Amino acid sequence: MVLMAVSVLTLALVLYKLWQFRASSVGKHKALRRAIASWDAGKKQDAEAALKQSRSYLAPLIASGFDSTPPERLTAEAEERFATLEGGFRALDTVAQLAPLLGLFGTVLGMIEAFQSLQSAGSQVDPSLLAGGIWVALLTTAVGLAVAMPTAVILSWFEARMDAERVFADMAIQTLSAPRGQQADA
Template sequence: MSPLTALREIFALGGPVVAILIAMSVLTLAVTLYKLWQFAVCGVGRHKVLSEALAAWDAGDQNAARAKLAGSKSYLAPIVSAAMDASGVPGADDRLDAEASLVLAGLERGFRLLDTVAQLAPLLGLFGTVLGMISAFQSLQAAGSSVDPSVLAGGIWVALITTAVGLAVAMPTSMVLSWLESRTARERVFADKALRTVLVPGPSITSAVGTDAVSVATEHA
């Protein structure tokens, strides 16, 4: 049996609800592939050169930091460059935070759609099952006293197909969405740290944080 024939049989058994769920799964796959391509092009999670530039800036070597930043392909590089140019300007941190939030919002585009599919697919599947059960019991009532249990069982399992398809669509969509959200959350933390490193540089701050951490650990020891 060819995949196309099997798909037609599923459509025939599940009705329009299964057709809607299959369409949702195709849309989800398209959005997922687009997000993977977008993350790869933007270099999400790949900030080695940018981290080296931030380390050089934090150490006070601004020339080396700018030189390394010029070789970074990270989507955050323009924002970090703007932060370096605006270092010491009053109110620059708020503007830069807004710019970073705008860029990160671009990475989150499509998340709402995936979330909608993950929540709606099981409900659509359940809706199709309820409709199928209603039809099965109507057939049972019409049969009267001459009820064939196999007909009732066949109607029930056909009705349950929509629930199975709904869960099959929702579960991988939810997993993909969780993975994308976790990657974006890490990017948000890195972007915030990068901006704060540029706007408030200096090894003394890092040393102070390390000293405080040691002091807290000593007090609790």
């Protein structure tokens, strides 16, 4: 029952994170890339026009960069936004690690119960009594693994998306702080 409750809560958290990523336009930076490329080329009006087309959670950060906000501050603001999107990752990691252990714990308890039944049967041991207890006991391990494996895969996908977001934000901040178009004018 504990594993079932954990799986329902995990599913709810995964669905929330998917909604949050979609609402924040994680990974959808086509307009931001155009804005940064225009800024890098010294075309400020084109950059601002492209930025207005973006719905990304990073758009306000890029707008601050257009207003000459120092790179250190932009990096700190980006990390704050990333922390919001990464909320819940620790819970998913905990589920991925503990679900198999909970399943194994259930198996051990089930095996203890099966052997107690075997002992109380005395000399009139029915093999089906033991087999039924073992089957039920192993079921908890299977459920634990069934919860842990998809959770680990999904968490890995979320973390990879956030790594890509960090790379993009770092590139954007570096470009905003030292655009090529500005260097050519100097």
